[in-house]
Amino acid sequence: MKHRWSGAGIGVVIALALLIAFGGIRYDGFLGSYNILTVLRYNSMFALVGLGMCFVIMTGGIDLSVGSVAAMASVVSAYLSPYGLLPGLLGGVGAGLVAGTLSGLIITKLKILPFIATLAVMLAASGTGLLLANNQSVAVSYDSAFTTLGQGNLLAAFKPEWIDGDNAGWMGTALGLFFNFPTPAWIALVAYIVGSVVLNARPFGRHVLAVGGGEEASRLMGLPTDRTVFAVYLISGGLAGLAGVILAAQFGAGQPIEGIGWELFAIASVVVGGTLLTGGKGSVFTTLAGVLLLGLIFTILNFENGMGWISLSAYWQSVVRGAFLLVVVILQSRLARTAPA
Amino acid sequence: MANEPLLSMHGIDKRFGLAPALVGAHLDVLPGEVMALIGQNGAGKSTMIKVLNGFVKHDAGTIQFEGKPWAAASPEVAQRAGISTIFQEINLIPFRSVVENIYLGREIRNRAGFLRWRQMTIAAKTLLDEFGIAIDVEAPLGHYSTAIQQMVAIARAVSFNARLVIMDESTSSLDDHEVQVLFATIRRLKQQGVAVIFVSHKLDELYAVCDRVTVMRDGRTVAVASMAEMNKLQLVATMLGRDLAEVRKQGATAFSASARPPGAEVLAVENLAVGRRVTNASLNVRRGEIVGLAGLLGSGRTETARAIFGADARGGGEIRLNGKPVTFTEPHDAIASGIGFCSEDRKQEGIIPGMSVRENMTLALLPALSRSGLVDEARQRKIVERFIADIGIKCSSPDQPIRELSGGNQQKVLLARWLCMNPELLIFDEPTRGIDVGAKAEIQKLIRRLADDGLGVLMISSELEEIVEGADRTFVLRDGRTVSTFDRAEASEATLMDAMAHGTAA
Incomplete structure (x- = not known):
């Protein structure tokens, strides 16, 4: 696959690199493995939701339901967690797939605009989650392996002893990052690799971009437009469900009131990643960069507070994120204009 | 006409990056004159217009309008200063009423800042009356035909006190009758002393309405002449920059007669009905032949084609492919059975x-x-x-x-x-619309080559010469019915036009 960096896509990568460099220089421990792994662990949920959103937006659609679907899925998986890791996982993902199916059917069969259709599903999922959970959080069972989905490190069991030793050196640090890589981050990483292959090398991925670039043109050349649109909402729902599973596993409880604003965070990540809101153009890995960029802002604020000079309220993160969103988007539109077409 | 030119553009240069778009181009328009501006795609017509109305800035050259230097920063400024442009795609707002569309951006308000609807409505009616259009001006613009919308755009332009109106391919989406209405409007503008720059690919139209013609090629102005001095052939030759003899040899289109007799029937359509537009269309296509589908705009040609292709549902009738009845619910099914369809709307549907x-x-x-x-x-x-x-x-x-x-x-x-x-059957809806003369000929040759290779071809075209010279047989639709069929020998522009205008189902 010949990869051409588009002018728009590289903007977010530059911004991310600058932010990491800024944090690394300014704060002790910012580039330490503990901080890196914490950031990755926490943001893996958002990465999954962002990946689904990326596919939806590439068709020219939007999925407002992802936050409440994740919340509902976290409740479902929490209830199923006593039966083991797999039932919890499948239950949460299944709940997400049901919601995605609903959105997809409303959009393709009833021809309702995605904004309205997923708004309806968002409300329905939110209500369902609250009903199931009786308006409170649902504790996850720690007897089964379920919580490792959020809290575990997939390869920790294979970790050689010497890595944690005092004189392990940089080799030890690097391998430590590898063996201590959080399970949810592995899940997100695999999802992005699969997503990238699907987008770039499978007919379905090209059809997604074609539908976003011109739906009627796609239909008239015989592409399965309805099936493609249906599938992206199914994917988005499934990934939101998976994010919900990780949410429950990570925080030890199904959280029916979590997920508020996730959809906007996901949309922002996708847009920052250079994917056109009108569809037809996009990239999976720049979306990941967008998620990390917006996620890191939260971390930076924490570090800034930790230095003790000023005390910034957590609400500032929204303001800063908003500013960053604007800056990166402006940067991108400038880059896109100067880049050779 | 010995008077001073209304507009005079001289030595205009413009580069986009490294590519020169205009090289010392010039254009003069006299007051009250209709000036045709023609050239192949990429000849520089649209850049010239964009320079004039302020879309892009020229690198060198002088522009004088009404004797004064002209430098419009944007189309809005140009409009207020007396030069209005009517674009191919009408840039008005279909959901809003005709009145609003005419007064957008310069609404009549009372002292408190509220809109004076009554006054605007009356003024809009009066304005349209001047152009001989009597419509309900309070209805949304989108309710009316493209032609009417076009007229509203022109009325809006003129009501800005335009002294020069630029029409960029204004007729490409109009049918013959609507074109006549537009021409009447242009003549009326002329009487009022308003000059018009008329851009069109259709040569007949130029002769019907224009006084003079400016021909552009490769960014240069290559000829300026009165329409009466230049015949069609000379015009085409100048545009292409070719020898006259070569053009004459080609005829009006690049179609040749079919090389061999047609084969078995590949498509048969009987008594097709689609929505309200098509009530009873019948036609058939055999392998190795080009079948023309002619008719005025709105006669149901495109609807018939789309129904054959499964893009729209059919209301009745039968479609047979290779003798077997078929029902396609989606284009996908039609494609799987060997049908292809080139839409007339390349940008949206292609x-x-x-x-x-x-x-x-x-x-x-x-x-x-x-x-x-x-x-x-x-x-x-x-x-x-x-x-x-x-x-x-x-x-x-x-x-x-x-x-x-x-x-x-x-x-x-x-x-x-x-x-x-x-595919076994290809359907072309206006295969050469909006395509410059040179590429047009290539497309036409290609279509013939495909038919000679054994494909069945169904070709919709509004250009009569394309049907007359290209089609081996022609079906004519009128008001959603097939009204006549012609063999190659019987088809002429006169017989086709007669059938389109007066034909009744046999």
């Missing part, structure tokens, strides 16, 4: 603008080009390169975005898209 030539050609073929679920890019490239060479698509590389190609080359890519699926 190309995916942001994607490359390669992807546009092979999108529908990807499943077949995949091995274990992954697209086999080497095979894809091989096919694409073969077609680019075979049908002469001009692009810098297969990875060039299709939107950067000229209309003719886009059409060729779409044609290749179908050809790589090995």
Whole structure:
């Protein structure tokens, strides 16, 4: 696959690199493995939701339901967690797939605009989650392996002893990052690799971009437009469900009131990643960069507070994120204009 | 006319990046004159217009309007200063009323700042009356035909006290009757002393309405003459920059007669009904022949084609493919049975603008080009390169975005898209619309070549010479019914027009 960096896509990568460099220089421990792994662990949920959103937006659609679907899925998986890791996982993902199916059917069969259709599903999922959970959080069972989905490190069991030793050196640090890589981050990483292959090398991925670039043109050349649109909402729902599973596993409880604003965070990540809101153009890995960029802002604020000079309220993160969103988007539109077409 | 020119553009240079778009181009328009501006795609007509109305800034040259230097910063400024442009795609707001569309941006308000609806409504009515249009001005603009919308756009332009109106391919979406109405409007403008720059690909129209013609080629002005001094052939020859003898040899189109007798029937349509537009259409196509489908705009040609292709549901009738009755609910089914369809609306229904030539050609073929679920890019490239060479698509590389190609080359890519699926029947809806003269001839030759290779071709065209010279047989639709059929020998512009205008079902 010949990869051409588009002018728009590289903007977010530059911004991310600058932010990491800024944090690394300014704060002790910012580039330490503990901080890196914490950031990755926490943001893996958002990465999954962002990946689904990326596919939806590439068709020219939007999925407002992802936050409440994740919340509902976290409740479902929490209830199923006593039966083991797999039932919890499948239950949460299944709940997400049901919601995605609903959105997809409303959009393709009833021809309702995605904004309205997923708004309806968002409300329905939110209500369902609250009903199931009786308006409170649902504790996850720690007897089964379920919580490792959020809290575990997939390869920790294979970790050689010497890595944690005092004189392990940089080799030890690097391998430590590898063996201590959080399970949810592995899940997100695999999802992005699969997503990238699907987008770039499978007919379905090209059809997604074609539908976003011109739906009627796609239909008239015989592409399965309805099936493609249906599938992206199914994917988005499934990934939101998976994010919900990780949410429950990570925080030890199904959280029916979590997920508020996730959809906007996901949309922002996708847009920052250079994917056109009108569809037809996009990239999976720049979306990941967008998620990390917006996620890191939260971390930076924490570090800034930790230095003790000023005390910034957590609400500032929204303001800063908003500013960053604007800056990166402006940067991108400038880059896109100067880049050779 | 010995008076001073209203507009005079001289020595205009413009470069986009490294490519020169205009090289010392000039254009003079006298007051009250209708000036035709013609040239192939890329000749510089639209850049010239954009320079004039302030869309782009020229690099060198002088522009004088009404004796004063002219420098419009934007189309809005140009409009207020007396030069209005009517674009091919009407840029008014279909959901809003006619009144609002006429007064948008300069609404009549009372002292408190509220809108004076009554006054605007009356003024809008009076304005349209001047153009001989009596419509309900409070209805949404989108309720009216393209022609009426076009008139409203012109009325809006004139009500800005325009002294010069530019019409950029204004007739391309109008039917014959609507064109006549537009021409009447142009003549009325002339009487009021308003000058018009008229851009069109259709030569007949130029002779019907224009006084003089400015011909552009490769960014230069190559000829300025009165319409009476130049015949069609000279005009085409000047535009193409070719020898007159060569053009004459080609005739009006590049179609030749079919090389061999037609084969078995591939498509038969009987008593087709679609929505309200098509009530009783019948036609058939045999292998190796080009069948023309003629009719005025609104006669149901496109609707018939779309129903055959499964893009729209049919209300009644029968469609047989190779003798077997078929029902397609989606284009996908029709394509699987060997039908291809080139839409008249290339931008919306043909190309995916942001994607490359390669992807546009092979999108529908990807499943077949995949091995274990992954697209086999080497095979894809091989096919694409073969077609680019075979049908002469001009692009810098297969990875060039299709939107950067000229209309003719886009059409060729779409044609290749179908050809790589090995169809038995191809339907063309206005295959050469909006395509410059040179590429037009190439497309026409290609269509004939496909028919000679044994494909059945159904071709819709509004250009009579295309039907007369290209089609082996022609079906004429009128008000949604097939009213007559002509063999090649019987078809002439006169017989076709008679059938379109007066034909009744046998």
